[in-house]
Amino acid sequence: xxxxxxxxxxxxxxxxxxxxxxxxxxxxxxxxxxxxxxxxxxxxxxxxxxxxxxxxxxxxxxxxxxxxxxxxxxxxxxxxxxxxxxxxxxxxxxxxxxxxxxxxxxxxxxxxxxxxxxxxxxxxxxxxxxxxxxxxxxxxxxxxxxxxxxxxxxxxxxxxxxxxxxxxxxxxxxxxxxxxxxxxxxxxxxxxxxxxxxxxxxxxxxxxxxxxxxxxxxxxxxxxxxxxxxxxxxxxxxxxxxxxxxxxxxxxxxxxxxxxxxxxxxxxxxxxxxxxxxxxxxxxxxxxxxxxxxxxxxxxxxxxxxxxxxxxxxxxxxxxxxxxxxxxxxxx
Amino acid sequence: xxxxxxxxxxxxxxxxxxxxxxxxxxxxxxxxxxxxxxxxxxxxxxxxxxxxxxxxxxxxxxxxxxxxxxxxxxxxxxxxxxxxxxxxxxxxxxxxxxxxxxxxxxxxxxxxxxxxxxxxxxxxxxxxxxxxxxxxxxxxxxxxxxxxxxxxxxxxxxxxxxxxxxxxxxxxxxxxxxxxxxxxxxxxxxxxxxxxxxxxxxxxxxxxxxxxxxxxxxxxxxxxxxxxxxxxxxxxxxxxxxxxxxxxxxxxxxxxxxxxxxxxxxxxxxxxxxxxxxxxxxxxxxxxxxxxxxxxxxxxxxxxxxxxxxxxxxxxxxxxxxxxxxxxxxxxxxxxxxxxxxxxxxxxxxxxxxxxxxxxxxxxxxxxxxxxxxxxxxxxxxxxxxxxxxxxxxxxxxxxxxxxxxxxxxxxxxxxxxxxxxxxxxxxxxxxxxxxxxxxxxxxxxxxxxxxxxxxxxxxxxxxxxxxxxxxxxxxxxxxxxxxxxxxxxxxxxxxxxxxxxxxx
Amino acid sequence: xxxxxxxxxxxxxxxxxxxxxxxxxxxxxxxxxxxxxxxxxxxxxxxxxxxxxxxxxxxxxxxxxxxxxxxxxxxxxxxxxxxxxxxxxxxx
Numbered sequence: 004x005x006x007x008x009x010x011x012x013x014x015x016x017x018x019x020x021x022x023x024x025x026x027x028x029x030x031x032x033x034x035x036x037x038x039x040x041x042x043x044x045x046x047x048x049x050x051x052x053x054x055x056x057x058x059x060x061x062x063x064x065x066x067x068x069x070x071x072x073x074x075x076x077x078x079x080x081x082x083x084x085x086x087x088x089x090x091x092x093x094x095x096x097x098x099x100x101x102x103x104x105x106x107x108x109x110x111x112x113x114x115x116x117x118x119x120x121x122x123x124x125x126x127x128x129x130x131x132x133x134x135x136x137x138x139x140x141x142x143x144x145x146x147x148x149x150x151x152x153x154x155x156x157x158x159x160x161x162x163x164x165x166x167x168x169x170x171x172x173x174x175x176x177x178x179x180x181x182x183x184x185x186x187x188x189x190x191x192x193x194x195x196x197x198x199x200x201x202x203x204x205x206x207x208x209x210x211x212x213x214x215x216x217x218x219x220x221x222x223x224x225x226x227x228x229x230x231x232x233x234x235x236x237x238x239x240x241x242x243x244x245x246x247x248x249x250x251x252x253x254x255x256x257x258x259x260x261x262x263x264x265x266x267x268x269x270x271x272x273x274x275x276x277x278x279x280x281x282x283x284x285x286x287x288x289x290x291x292x293x294x295x296x297x298x299x300x301x302x303x304x305x306x307x308x309x310x311x312x313x314x315x316x317x318x319x320x321x322x323x324x325x326x327x328x329x330x331x332x333x334x335x
Numbered sequence: 336x337x338x339x340x341x342x343x344x345x346x347x348x349x350x351x352x353x354x355x356x357x358x359x360x361x362x363x364x365x366x367x368x369x370x371x372x373x374x375x376x377x378x379x380x381x382x383x384x385x386x387x388x389x390x391x392x393x394x395x396x397x398x399x400x401x402x403x404x405x406x407x408x409x410x411x412x413x414x415x416x417x418x419x420x421x422x423x424x425x426x427x428x429x430x431x432x433x434x435x436x437x438x439x440x441x442x443x444x445x446x447x448x449x450x451x452x453x454x455x456x457x458x459x460x461x462x463x464x465x466x467x468x469x470x471x472x473x474x475x476x477x478x479x480x481x482x483x484x485x486x487x488x489x490x491x492x493x494x495x496x497x498x499x500x501x502x503x504x505x506x507x508x509x510x511x512x513x514x515x516x517x518x519x520x521x522x523x524x525x526x527x528x529x530x531x532x533x534x535x536x537x538x539x540x541x542x543x544x545x546x547x548x549x550x551x552x553x554x555x556x557x558x559x560x561x562x563x564x565x566x567x568x569x570x571x572x573x574x575x576x577x578x579x580x581x582x583x584x585x586x587x588x589x590x591x592x593x594x595x596x597x598x599x600x601x602x603x604x605x606x607x608x609x610x611x612x613x614x615x616x617x618x619x620x621x622x623x624x625x626x627x628x629x630x631x632x633x634x635x636x637x638x639x640x641x642x643x644x645x646x647x648x649x650x651x652x653x654x655x656x657x658x659x660x661x662x663x664x665x666x667x668x669x670x671x672x673x674x675x676x677x678x679x680x681x682x683x684x685x686x687x688x689x690x691x692x693x694x695x696x697x698x699x700x701x702x703x704x705x706x707x708x709x710x711x712x713x714x715x716x717x718x719x720x721x722x723x724x725x726x727x728x729x730x731x732x733x734x735x736x737x738x739x740x741x742x743x744x745x746x747x748x749x750x751x752x753x754x755x756x757x758x759x760x761x762x763x764x765x766x767x768x769x770x771x772x773x774x775x776x777x778x779x780x781x782x783x784x785x786x787x788x789x790x791x792x793x794x795x796x797x798x799x800x801x802x803x804x805x806x807x808x809x810x811x812x813x814x815x816x817x818x819x820x821x822x823x824x825x826x827x828x829x830x831x832x833x834x835x836x837x838x839x840x
Numbered sequence: 841x842x843x844x845x846x847x848x849x850x851x852x853x854x855x856x857x858x859x860x861x862x863x864x865x866x867x868x869x870x871x872x873x874x875x876x877x878x879x880x881x882x883x884x885x886x887x888x889x890x891x892x893x894x895x896x897x898x899x900x901x902x903x904x905x906x907x908x909x910x911x912x913x914x915x916x917x918x919x920x921x922x923x924x925x926x927x928x929x930x931x932x
Contacts, residue, residue, distance in 0.1 A: 013416050013830070015487035016822075020479075021494040021809060038483055039476040043442045047500045048785045050510045051517040055369050061516050062446075085473040086402040086480075093399030096392040135354035142465055145449035154446060155476075158469050161452075165462065166391030169350045176349065181339040186353065194356060207360040343924045386920040389907065397910055537915050541851065541880070544914075548879035556879050560853050563914040571920050621878050635917045638846030642919070642931045 026075070039084030041075055043151035066147050067216040069275060069282055074150035077274045080266045088159050092166070095256055102252045103173060111249040112178060119247035120178060126238060126308045127250070128175045128189035129199060133230065134168035136206045140222040147215035156267060160223065163264075167257055174253050198307055201300030205293075216275075220289040223268050226297055228324040229317070231261040233301065237316055238308045269331050276332035283332060290328060291335045294321065347388035352381070355458040367456040373519035375591075376584035380457025383579055386571045394466065398473070401561050405477060408557040413484045422550040422618040424489065424827035425818040429543070429616035430482060430555060431491040431681035436508045436608060437539070438478040439499040443512035444527055445471035451520045460579075463572050464524070470565040474558075481558040489823050491680050491814040498680060501796065502808050503728075503787035504608070504672075506736045510784060511605045515598070517780070521580065522594050528573030530598035530651070534639065536566060537631040539609050542624075546617045574639075581646040588647050593776070599651035600769035604735035610665035611672065614694065615686060623697035628661040653769045659744045662698055666706040667740045673713065677724040678801065680810050682818035685714050705748055717817075728788045733763040734770035734781055741766045758782060845887030848918035848929040854881050858912040860899035861891060867899075868892045880914050889918070891927040 017024070019033035022042040027033060049060040059066060064074070083091070106112065112120065141161035145154050175185040193199050206226075212218045235257045243251050251258075276283040298321050306313035325335060341349070358366050370377070389397075411417075421427070445468050452465035479495075486492040499505050515526040544559035580587045610624035622630075632654075640650045669683075676683035686694060691710065694702045716722035729738035743750045754765040758778040765771040774781045790796050797807025805815070813822040850865070852858040854876060865872055865883050872885040883889065896904045906927050918929035 013419070013488070016489070016826075017487060017493060020483070020486055020492075022496065032487075033483075035480055038479050042496050043439070043475055043479070044446075045439065045443075045496070045500050045509070048506075048509075048790075050506075050513040050785050051780050051783050053517045054519055054780075055372060061513055085398075085469070085476045086406055089395055089399040089402055092395040096395050100392060131354050132356065138465075139453055139461075142449055142453040142461075142468075145468065146446065146453050151442060151475075154449070155472060158445070158449065158472055161449075161465060162391060162394075162469055165465065166395070168354050169390050169392070172350055172354070176341075181341050183349065186349070190353060190356070194359075204360040207358045207366070210358065210366045211361050387907075387910075387922060393907060397907065401911060537917075541915055545878045545880060560879065560914055563851075564910050564912065567913045567916050568910070570916070574919065634847065635849065638848075638917065638931055641846055645932075 034082070035086070036079070036082035036084050040079075040152040040155045044149070044154065062149060064149050066149070067214050068285055069216045071149075071275070071278055071282075075152055076278070077152065077271050079152065079156050080270050081263065083156065083159055085155075092163070095259060096166075099170065099253075099256045102255065103177065106249055106252060107177060111252075114246075115249050116246045119242050119245050119250070122242060122308070123174065123178065123247070123250055124185050124188060125192070126234060126304065127254070128171060128178075128185055129193045130230070130234065131168045131171040131175070131186075131189065132193045133202070133206070133226075134164045134171060136209070137222055137227070138162075138164035138168060140209060140218055143210075144215050144219055144222075157219075160264070163260060167260065170253070170256055174250070177253070198303035201302075202297070202304065205296050205300045216285075217289050219271075220286060221293040221297075223264075224272060224328065225290060225293040225324070227261070227264070227268075228327070229297055229301055229320055231257065232323065233305060233316060233320045234308060235261065237320070241309065265327075269327065272328060272331035272333050286333045287335055290333055294325070294335065343388055347385070347390065350390050351385075351462050352458055355461075363456065367454055369450075369454045369520055370456050373521050373590070375521040375580055375587050377456070377580075378583055380455075380460065382582070383457045383459040384575070385459055385463055386575055387568050389466065389568075401564060402473075402477075405557055405561045406480075409481055409484070409554060412481075412554040417553060418485060418488050419830050420551045420553070424823045425682060425684055426550045426552065426616065426618045427485060427489050427491075427823065428681035428683070428818070429546075429612045430485055430552070432608065432612055432616070433543075433555075434478060434482045434492055435495040435498050435502070435680060436505055438475055438482075438495060440508055440512050441471050441475040441478065443516055445469070445475060447512075447516045447523050447527065450516075451524060454520055460576070463575075467528075467565075467569050467572060470569065473565065474562045477558045477562065481554045484554065488826070490811065490821070491682070491823075493811075494809040497809050501787070502680060502810075503678070503731075503791075504737075506731075506785065506787045507605055507608060510734075510736050511601055514601060514780075521590075522598075524573070524576050525580075525591060525594040526598035526601070528569060529577050530595060531602045532566065533570045533573035533577075534599060534632070534636050534651075535602050535606060536570065537635070538606055538627050540566060541631070542613055542622045542627040543609065545621050546613060546619075549619050549621045550617055577643065577648070578646070581643075581648065592648060595648065596652040596769075597773050597776070600653055600657075600767075600773065601735065603657050604732075604737060604766075604770070607664045607668050607737060610661075611668040614665035614697075615669040615690075616681075620693070623694075624665045625661045625697060628658065633658060652772070653767070656745065656767070656769070660741065662701040663705070663742065663744050663748060666694075666698070666702065667742065668737070670706070670709060671729070671738050671740050673710075674725040675729070676817065677815055678805065678810075680808070680814050682816065682821050682823060684818040685710050685717070701748070728791060730764060731786050731788050732766035732770050733784060733786070734765060734773050736784065736786060737766060739764070739766055846931045847884050847886060848889050848916075848931055849882060849884040850889055850891070850916045850929060851880050851882045851914040853912045853914060854879055855912065860896050860904075861909065861912070863899050864895035865889065865891060868895050888928065888930040890929075893925050 018029060018031060023033040023037050044062055053061060138161050141157050141164060144157040145161055148154055148157055179185050193203060209218060209221050235254055239251045239254055276286050298317060302314060302317055305317040309316045357363060448464045448468035448471060452461050452468050455461045455464060482492060499509055515523045540559055540563050544556055547555040547559060580591055613620055613624050672679055673683045691707055713722060731738055739751055741752045742748050743752050752767055754768060754771040756763050756771055756775055763774060791804055797803045818824055852861060862881055866874060868890050869885050872883050872889060875882045891909060893904060893906050906922060906924060909927055916929055918931050921928045
């Protein structure tokens with residue numbers, strides 16, 4: 004029966020939803036990505052103002068100083084919607100799970116020199132708090148942003164950061180046979196040790212930023228653009244040379260994640276800067292403000308991680324980031 | 336050194352707590368500025384316990400598995416033209432109402448829970464809200480994907496999000512979600528997680544999805560049931576948060592009781608649309624609205640409130656009225672849609688003889704007495720060609736925004752229920768004491784309401800004539816009116832012409 | 841209704857994956873009422889309903905993570921207690 008019907012050709016009366024026809028034409032079906040992220044957020048005729056913010060509508064373009072003619076002019080190069088996102092992450096977590104199990108089963112940490120383990124405790128494990136903050140900040144962006152493409156990508160990023168905070172925590176547990184000593188020490192350092200206070204202070208100031216796009220710049224452009232290359236890439240390579248390749252197995256997720264994520268932050272920077280000279284100027288001023296603040300904050304951690312080379316490593320990472328942002332049209 | 340074994344509870348605790356910290360460079364009250372103005376007192380956020388201990392890695396793993404299954408069905412549905420296996424194309428009115436009225440609620444919940452996921456002070460509660468925020472995004476996206484295939488073959492599904500912001504009957508769900516979203520975080524979660532999801536969502540999803548299965552709509556069944564697996568987590572969050580708030584401080588009880596009363600009534604009124612969907616739009620209904628109400632509210636809801644009575648929480652105000660109305664609302668709301676069928680984005684149709692027999696059986700006290708005569712009268716008029724749609728626009732309730740169609744079911748079921756109150760020198764109209772109470776408690780909120788009928792009269796909706804308004808809605812001429820004779824109808828006949836078993840609405 | 845315990849319920853999709861779970865519920869909760877409805881299976885019991893990991897594993901012939909229950913879960917009513925060995929729904 005169904006074969007018979009399929010054999011008769013059933014011609015569609017239209018190929019895509021109206022909003023997508025308007026954006027992309029009516030000649031071909033829309034992609035799953037397009038269907039999932041475009042125009043779902045309400046834009047008009049809001050019923051009530053939020054009790055805590057009488058100056059804004061529930062969704063309001065004026066929650067940031069950035070002005071876009073069309074908030075949907077940015078597209079995620081990865082084309083993530085929930086399904087493709089979770090399936091991609093499930094694959095990565097399978098690898099991570101395998102690596103964690105392998106390290107655990109073979110007691111691979113036993114073979115890692117104590118100095119390397121201590122470096123992991125001192126430098127990597129406190130990053131669980133940094134990822135935790137990144138989770139909060141991206142959740143803030145999901146809350147405040149404009150447009151369903153934006154909220155979708157920010158939401159995925161927020162959950163990624165929770166996942167990575169949990170992976171860092173598991174490294175801490177694995178180091179100590181599931182005792183909490185390392186986690187407790189890392190928290191202590193995060194709260195009190197002088198080398199972490201500049202960063203913690205900067206992050207707490209990010210928590211109270213008014214403009215969600217500035218937060219986007221501070222967190223996802225600048226802080227991530229410094230921390231991931233510096234600590235998950237360069238520092239991991241140093242540890243590997245010193246006999247700590249086991250650690251690199253456990254942070255592979257973060258490394259892959261960052262390589263992937265840079266693609267959408269680049270795309271976002273490019274589209275936003277290209278929109279207007281005002282946007283470009285705002286982005287530049289935010290990048291410059293947070294680059295100064297965060298590179299100073301990260302210096303003691305760079306020194307902890309790399310010793311005498313620390314300052315130089317940080318300068319290189321900073322230069323790479325500025326260069327990358329300049330390619331997207333954000334010059335400082 | 337052999338590693339200490341961690342049980343699920345301890346492992347979860349280590350992976351969700353202790354990563355947050357008491358801020359010192361900024362005041363905690365500035366970092367979390369929204370969790371105290373509602374008056375809810377939380378003395379110890381660490382007492383919050385998650386019933387489901389999902390870490391992100393497990394979340395990705397399980398959700399990806401659900402997604403793979405779901406998209407396999409969606410793909411095969413499209414490849415095999417699964418739409419031809421429906422009981423009848425008239426069934427799609429339910430799907431049209433669903434994507435225009437329910438899918439946007441999922442998106443609103445996504446943003447609302449993201450707000451809580453950032454702004455609750457407790458780490459555990461934040462994570463639970465974030466997981467719900469991403470789940471709700473999932474639901475919006477999977478619904479758009481599933482219904483996409485129907486949009487390619489039928490009318491009325493082409494511009495759901497444009498319509499949600501404008502159409503007269505869609506302001507019912509829009510005002511519902513925006514009411515919750517414009518409230519503080521504790522009220523939002525009481526509204527959405529408890530009043531809507533725990534107490535009432537089963538009435539939306541379970542009978543409706545079962546109804547989809549019953550009418551050959553395998554695509555909707557699949558996304559619906561797949562979403563329900565998340566929904567079970569959400570319902571449990573709703574129950575946990577209520578218990579948590581009640582346990583934290585005795586002063587919380589009266590606030591929660593009031594929110595419960597308010598949002599139960601808001602959500603219940605919204606579900607009036609579902610009642611009509613279930614009893615009338617489904618070609619074959621596996622369960623009547625009244626039966627669903629008995630099982631999911633009276634019985635299961637009763638058990639829930641009995642459990643909560645130890646905290647002093649009572650059944651929501653006017654629940655007896657809601658139960659009494661179960662005999663009436665689906666008929667009343669479907670009548671409104673039929674009488675304004677030239678201005679709906681889905682097709683209306685009068686119940687067939689077979690359907691009316693079923694309604695008589697399911698509603699022995701009311702259908703034959705009050706509603707059958709109306710449908711039969713309209714049927715005669717249609718036959719004689721004298722049927723006319725209602726002229727003029729209906730008056731809407733200031734709070735639920737449903738036209739004034741509900742009646743005094745406990746005293747005189749033929750008498751329309753009207754309530755009025757004055758505020759700031761103006762008169763405001765309501766469908767019920769429940770809606771009037773809500774207004775009177777927060778008049779400054781509800782005077783802001785964007786009431787579609789007022790807006791049309793004020794000229795804010797495309798123009799003064801019906802065609803102009805419908806054009807502003809992006810309703811195409813083939814979207815509205817009777818199913819019989821519509822483009823959908825003819826297309827269905829073309830596919831099914833040879834099939835004698837086809838039922839006609 | 842007040843002389844007996846309130847009903848708890850668990851609804852699963854009616855599919856192959858859910859079969860061993862439904863069978864385990866039948867085995868471990870002899871008084872449970874099991875109803876097959878379009879697309880789904882509703883299991884109810886007075887006061888308490890238990891899904892036991894060991895029983896599901898026996899039916900399934902492999903290891904089973906209690907959290908796999910979520911894959912086929914449609915709805916439930918009652919307080920939840922989930923750990924690595926069981927999934928329990930109850931009204932106190």
